[in-house]
Amino acid sequence: MPVNPRFSLRGLRSFCVAARYGSFRTAAEELHITASAVSHQIKNLEEMLGEQLFERGGRELKLSSVGAQLYEDVTPLIEQLDAMVARYKKAPERSSIRISVQPFFASEYFIPRLHDFTATHPTIDIKVGTSDESAERHPGDADLSIRLFRTPPADMRSDLLFPLTMAPAGSPEFQRSMVVKGGKICSDFPIIVHETYPNAWKQWSEAAGIELPDNQKVTRLDSMIAVVRAAQRGIGAALVPIPIGNLWFEEGSVVRLFDKELVANVSYYLVGPEGDASLERFRSWILQTFVTAR
Known part of the structure; x- marks a missing residue:
């Protein structure tokens, strides 16, 4: 039996998708082609078969009796073909x-x-x-x-991201209780110190020209997450890295106490x-x- 040279698997696939949705336009969206291309492929299929597959003239796209039978016969074959191709399709290489x-x-x-x-x-x-x-x-x-x-x-290889920069911060309540006169903090001002940077507050004080109170209470912690959490809870003032800690400032759980920042002698690489x-x-x-x- 000679093979019809106009036979098109693409046309059969377009027919099945259009029949499933009852729409050339929706079929075109799934197949990533134009609606006119879907219509053209189905027209070629109808010419090859010598049969009308859709009833024309109505506002809705409906299968003819021949089209309904073809859809019932061809759909399982298309699904089987897709499954077979999927088994042979090489999965994209993954890397970790x-x-x-x-x-x-x-x-x-x-x-x-x-x-x-x-x-x-x-x-x-x-x-x-x-x-x-x-x-x-x-x-x-x-x-x-x-x-x-x-x-x-x-x-x-080492690429510089940005220097460690810290801003003095505390809870909103802590900020409201703070009193600064003549370049000196006159109110109670407990500080939170990250053990890796024990002199950071002294360095900030000298750079900012703000004198810290004498005999202030100091809380020492060994992680930056704990430092910021303690500041959020009102335990004291902390030097918070920016822009890394910006989400804390944006949500308002901690606020800046002074504009002056401390640029440390270390950087993120x-x-x-x-x-x-x-x-x-x-x-x-x-x-x-x-x-x-x-």
């Missing part, structure tokens, strides 16, 4: 990248923005690990890391050796997102 990010940077700044990358790179799996905030080293089990360094490692195309895409996204974020 592990990045180590210091805890406060990770929770407040990095993870809230990570969806922007994963949504556009669905085949790249990102594993985020957090580790000791004070260790100035690139973890050996990470492909990339974002960490604070006075001097970044010389044996691998993106560190890690050169890698494959996936790794370099991730590195480029981080630099584009976080170098210009401030």
Whole structure:
């Protein structure tokens, strides 16, 4: 039996989709072609078969008796063909990248923005690990890391993101109780100190020209998350990293106590050796997102 050269699997598929929706326009949207292309393919199919598949003339698109029978016969075959092709279709290659990010940077700044990358790179799996905030080293089990360094490692690529900058902050109630006269804080002013930066308040005081009270109460904590949480609860004033802690300011749970900021002698760097195309895409996204974020 000779094969009709006009036979078109594409035409049969267009016919089945149009029959299922009862609309050339809706079929065109699913098939990513124009409605006129759907109509043209079905017309060619009708000419090949010598049969009218849809009843013309009404406002609704209805199958003829021949069209209804063809739809019933062909639909299972199209589904089987799609299933067979899916079994042979090669799945996209996946890659995995592990990045180590210091805890406060990770929770407040990095993870809230990570969806922007994963949504556009669905085949790249990102594993985020957090580790000791004070260790100035690139973890050996990470492909990339974002960490604070006075001097970044010389044996691998290091890209500067931004210097550690801190702003004095406290709860709204703490701010209302604060009294400053003649460049000196005259009210009760307990401070919260991150153990990694024990002299930060003294440095800020000297840079800002604001004298801190004598014999003030000091609360020492070993993580930045705990420091900011303590400030939120009204325990005292804290030096909060910006722009990393900006979400706390935006929601109003902590507020700035003074405009003067302290720029520390350490900076956030993106560190890690050169890698494959996936790794370099991730590195480029981080630099584009976080170098210009401030």
